[in-house]
Amino acid sequence: MTTMATTESRWTGGLSPFGMSWQKLMMWWFIVTDALLFAGFLGGYGFSRLGSANWPAPSKVFSMPFLTVMTFVLISSSATMACAVAAAKARDRAAVARFTALTLLGGVIFLSMQAWEWAHFIGDGGRPAGNPWGDARFGSYFFLVTGFHGTHVLLGVVILLIVALRARKDRYTDNGVEVAGLYWHFVDLVWVFIFGCFYLI
Amino acid sequence: MEHRQGFLGKYVFSFDHKVIGIQYIVTAILMAVIAGALAVIIRTRLAWPGVGAKAFPPEAYISFVTMHGTLMVFFVVSLALSGLANFLIPLQIGARDMAYPFLNMLSFWTVVPACLIMLASFFVTGGAAASGWTAYPPLSAVKEAVPGSGLGQTLWLLGMALFIFSFTMGGLNFLTTTLNLRTRGMTMRRMPITVWGFLVATVLAILAFPPLTAAALMLLADRHLDTSFFVTDMLMGGKYRALGDGTPLLFQHLFWFLGHPEVYVLVLPCICMTFDILPAFTRRPIFGYRPSVYAMLVIGVLSMIVWGHHMFVTGMNPYVGKYFSIATVIITAPFSILGVNLLASLWRARMRFATPMLFALAVISAVGLGGFGGLFLGTMTSDIYFHDTYFVVGHFHLMIGTVTLLSIFGATYFWFPKMFGRMMDERLGRWHFWLTAGPMITIFVLMHMQGLGGMLRRTYDPSLYPYNEHNSTLRLPITLLAFLLFLAQSIFVWNFTKSIFKGEKAPANPWEATTLEWQAPSPPPHGNFGEQLPVVHRFAYEYSPGEGQADFVPQTVEKTA
Ligand code: HEM
Numbered sequence: 052m053t054t055m056a057t058t059e060s061r062w063t064g065g066l067s068p069f070g071m072s073w074q075k076l077m078m079w080w081f082i083v084t085d086a087l088l089f090a091g092f093l094g095g096y097g098f099s100r101l102g103s104a105n106w107p108a109p110s111k112v113f114s115m116p117f118l119t120v121m122t123f124v125l126i127s128s129s130a131t132m133a134c135a136v137a138a139a140k141a142r143d144r145a146a147v148a149r150f151t152a153l154t155l156l157g158g159v160i161f162l163s164m165q166a167w168e169w170a171h172f173i174g175d176g177g178r179p180a181g182n183p184w185g186d187a188r189f190g191s192y193f194f195l196v197t198g199f200h201g202t203h204v205l206l207g208v209v210i211l212l213i214v215a216l217r218a219r220k221d222r223y224t225d226n227g228v229e230v231a232g233l234y235w236h237f238v239d240l241v242w243v244f245i246f247g248c249f250y251l252i
Numbered sequence: 253m254e255h256r257q258g259f260l261g262k263y264v265f266s267f268d269h270k271v272i273g274i275q276y277i278v279t280a281i282l283m284a285v286i287a288g289a290l291a292v293i294i295r296t297r298l299a300w301p302g303v304g305a306k307a308f309p310p311e312a313y314i315s316f317v318t319m320h321g322t323l324m325v326f327f328v329v330s331l332a333l334s335g336l337a338n339f340l341i342p343l344q345i346g347a348r349d350m351a352y353p354f355l356n357m358l359s360f361w362t363v364v365p366a367c368l369i370m371l372a373s374f375f376v377t378g379g380a381a382a383s384g385w386t387a388y389p390p391l392s393a394v395k396e397a398v399p400g401s402g403l404g405q406t407l408w409l410l411g412m413a414l415f416i417f418s419f420t421m422g423g424l425n426f427l428t429t430t431l432n433l434r435t436r437g438m439t440m441r442r443m444p445i446t447v448w449g450f451l452v453a454t455v456l457a458i459l460a461f462p463p464l465t466a467a468a469l470m471l472l473a474d475r476h477l478d479t480s481f482f483v484t485d486m487l488m489g490g491k492y493r494a495l496g497d498g499t500p501l502l503f504q505h506l507f508w509f510l511g512h513p514e515v516y517v518l519v520l521p522c523i524c525m526t527f528d529i530l531p532a533f534t535r536r537p538i539f540g541y542r543p544s545v546y547a548m549l550v551i552g553v554l555s556m557i558v559w560g561h562h563m564f565v566t567g568m569n570p571y572v573g574k575y576f577s578i579a580t581v582i583i584t585a586p587f588s589i590l591g592v593n594l595l596a597s598l599w600r601a602r603m604r605f606a607t608p609m610l611f612a613l614a615v616i617s618a619v620g621l622g623g624f625g626g627l628f629l630g631t632m633t634s635d636i637y638f639h640d641t642y643f644v645v646g647h648f649h650l651m652i653g654t655v656t657l658l659s660i661f662g663a664t665y666f667w668f669p670k671m672f673g674r675m676m677d678e679r680l681g682r683w684h685f686w687l688t689a690g691p692m693i694t695i696f697v698l699m700h701m702q703g704l705g706g707m708l709r710r711t712y713d714p715s716l717y718p719y720n721e722h723n724s725t726l727r728l729p730i731t732l733l734a735f736l737l738f739l740a741q742s743i744f745v746w747n748f749t750k751s752i753f754k755g756e757k758a759p760a761n762p763w764e765a766t767t768l769e770w771q772a773p774s775p776p777p778h779g780n781f782g783e784q785l786p787v788v789h790r791f792a793y794e795y796s797p798g799e800g801q802a803d804f805v806p807q808t809v810e811k812t813a
């Protein structure tokens with residue numbers, strides 16, 4: 052008689068304890084480590100800003116309505132991504148392709164708006180090394196953090212492009228779409244933190 | 253699992269975790285030769301101050317110290333552990349390979365250019381980086397600060413970035429594999445403790461490295477985009493330089509947020525491998541498996557919130573220092589549990605003295621000695637005196653130098669038969685043991701003495717300072733021991749190389765051990781375990797279970813109820 056039956060739980064081995072594929076688990080861990088990278092940036096930002104005597108007021112430099120639209124676009128793209136994942140589970144190929152393409156569009160609009168914002172910032176005299184408004188690090192952190200986040204969005208757009216193309220050719224797996232979705236939601240969530248730390252307060 | 257044919261596919265760009273593991277270990281050995289040679293050069297300078305000062309100026313000295321530290325921590329000990337983790341994790345949990353073998357191959361081939369870039373930095377104008385293994389600004393942030401702050405430092409940052417990238421990819425694989433690919437019956441509580449050690453260490457690395465990456469990117473920006481995250485207006489070379497509004501303190505926080513957990517990333521797996529070696533030679537189960545695992549988890553959590561003990565004298569708010577001091581001293585509690593459990597694992601042992609066991613015993617001593625010194629460095633009041641002295645140098649060499657290297661040696665002797673299907677030479681092993689453990693522990697204990705006497709670290713010529721006169725007696729003995737230590741490693745290299753080709757053929761289970769890797773053939777074939785994956789029925793350390801029973805029961809043996 053084996054004792055296997057009596058100790059049956061998720062952790063007995065032979066199966067994933069969280070009931071998820073290794074791809075998904077790996078993406079979760081990647082998200083954890085990437086989140087800490089942003090935490091490093093934002094922690095440094097907080098440390099610098101709290102210790103600074105002349106940090107400029109963000110509302111004087113950035114256009115808040117514009118940023119709100121930007122944020123809205125990105126968050127909406129999270130919603131369409133969720134629809135794509137649901138469609139993949141339902142094996143609705145056309146819907147996967149459609150919703151992924153919509154998400155991708157959201158990402159591209161966001162990136163274009165960010166490019167416009169950078170151009171504006173630079174036009175007003177903001178540089179990585181200094182700016183007309185106050186503490187030199189204000190611009191440094193702006194370029195560093197939004198640039199790093201923008202790179203993540205760009206990478207996400209490339210991933211979504213691949214997912215969309217594969218969906219058109221019916222070569223997608225619901226697992227793959229879900230893993231891509233996890234990444235996309237993460238990138239959106241990070242933006243919410245950046246939005247809060249950089250622009251709102 | 254398909255076989256990839258050809259020399260390239262089999263030995264160079266292999267996807268097989270065992271081959272990749274051995275590639276890591278061999279790389280670590282090569283880097284150790286270089287990092288060790290640097291240590292010997294440093295010691296030579298310290299023993300005969302003033303001799304040959306033209307050929308070896310202060311700038312070169314600090315460069316060599318920097319590169320010795322960097323290579324040892326990240327490219328010797330970390331790589332050797334990556335190698336052992338690669339080799340052991342799938343075998344010990346009963347998996348056929350890592351979860352994502354391709355990524356695993358990529359991790360190794362990312363770290364190779366990292367090594368080459370680090371080594372190349374010795375040969376560029378200005379020489380290798382000279383800001384310490386901690387890369388503190390302003391030396392690391394201002395390109396003109398010292399010769400090593402130029403291209404050398406840029407290459408250092410590039411090499412580290414690649415290293416971190418590779419380590420992260422490797423870590424993702426370790427975690428996913430350990431959680432998802434355990435074979436049937438391999439519950440978390442039946443896992444060999446080595447796998448636990450790697451699990452905790454990997455989680456720590458995954459959490460602690462990213463902020464250093466952030467710091468490295470900011471440092472690059474400071475160097476090349478004239479930002480001022482970590483620099484402020486300062487006097488440099490007698491001239492006032494308007495550099496910006498930042499502070500070096502921020503870099504130190506970000507660095508040590510990694511730096512302290514990194515110590516446990518190195519030490520925990522080593523302590524666990526020692527735990528794993530002990531029972532095969534004491535013929536007893538290890539003592540306190542569960543308390544040790546819980547202690548490690550507590551250490552893991554605490555290690556993330558004590559980094560400030562490296563910064564007591566930096567101008568950080570002393571009240572914050574007080575918090576860091578208390579938190580640090582609290583860590584000694586779970587850490588002592590580990591140490592005491594190691595020692596208690598010897599209780600009522602029926603000893604078999606083979607080379608791996610000798611190393612395991614020396615590790616226990618080093619854990620005790622090293623941990624003891626830590627108490628004085630974690631207490632703010634005494635650290636104000638000890639900071640930046642050879643007491644610190646002696647202390648961290650005992651923990652991340654001696655504990656790690658001795659247990660990595662022990663692990664190599666222990667698992668070598670599984671890696672190559674041959675035994676290492678026992679007689680050479682003993683010579684290597686005595687000529688390694690003896691000098692190593694002595695050197696670092698003597699360094700504590702110099703530190704008590706007030707000798708400062710990173711000092712090019714200690715004879716220049718009258719206050720340091722009473723420390724001069726120990727300089728030569730330490731250096732001679734370092735020579736001996738370095739030379740003795742040729743025994744190991746010879747033994748390792750010779751045994752791969754000419755060693756005595758090893759049976760599947762030469763040490764009569766219980767865990768899964770010993771139930772596979774030596775060396776295990778591609779896919780590790782023939783047609784059927786093994787099924788686990790019992791705890792990892794069932795030695796001498798009781799009167800009238802076998803001396804040891806492998807994990808795969810079914811329980812007879
Ligand atoms: C076993 C032979 C070794 C010897 C004789 C040796 C010797 C030394 C000496 C004399 C210094 C201090 C130089 C100074 O401050 O002026 C030093 C620094 C250092 N060593 Fe070692 N070492 C050895 C092995 C290791 C190992 C195995 C590690 C591994 C982790 C290591 C890590 C470091 C680090 C991190 C530093 C500090 C570098 C800095 O100040 O930036 N060493 N070593």
Ligand SMILES: [Cu+2]
Pocket residue numbers: 511512515558559561562
């Ligand atoms: Cu520490």
